[in-house]
Amino acid sequence: MANQVFSGRYTVDKGQDIVVFLIGMRVNQWWAVHKWLPVFLAMPGMIRELSINKQLGCLSMENFFSFRTTLLLQYWRSSEDLRQYAHGQVHLKAWKNFNQKVGNNRAVGIYHETYVLSSSHYETLYGNMPPFGLSKALGRVAVTPQANSFRKRLQGKHTEKVN
Structure with a gap:
């Protein structure tokens, strides 16, 4: 379907409020594969977890790719569901790995934006x-x-x- x-x-x-969450990465230095590839490979596990476990609150998601940047657009049931997921085991492991391997290295960038929208604002x-x-x-x-x-x-x- x-x-x-x-x-x-x-x-x-x-009939409901919604949380829009944008998350992604940008490859700043193509030759630093050892820096950006682990960041890129961390996302599929989280996507799989959210797709299988709908009770976590992620309603839907779409992936977009450009030359240097990835974008994952997610719709969440609530900001509390998103916050709880961010503090969950799978995400915290990926976040810890990113900070240990990349930290402030300029080879790869990450970003996220969160929008909490009442039903009268979309x-x-x-x-x-x-x-x-x-x-x-x-x-x-x-x-x-x-x-x-x-x-x-x-x-x-x-x-x-x-x-």
């Missing part, structure tokens, strides 16, 4: 898309005449739930 394209226009059911629209982003995390809702504009979707004015 993840690759199935849904024709038409959809939005999400905005809007979505998907046209002819497979489940993606918040629609993958929260489910899709058909755009009805009550939700045919940015302003109406921001206010949560839609009614037709789709399976």
Whole structure:
């Protein structure tokens, strides 16, 4: 179903607040493979853990790669779930390894950004898309005449739930 394209226009059911978490790395020195490769390889274990254990609170995620930078976009049920995961065994091990092996070495950079959004502060629209982003995390809702504009979707004015 993840690759199935849904024709038409959809939005999400905005019945809940959401946490958007961006995390990634940037390779600053390609030749320092021994510095950036361990950072890169630490992420798949955490992704696997979050994908298998939905009770941890990660609702959905998407990966993006560019020439030097990776980006993992995650949607979380709450900031408390994210905080608890950050203090959990798998993440703390990866964080400790990063600090021991890389620390302030300029070969690789890491980043994260966290956005806590109330349901009245986000809007979505998907046209002819497979489940993606918040629609993958929260489910899709058909755009009805009550939700045919940015302003109406921001206010949560839609009614037709789709399976």
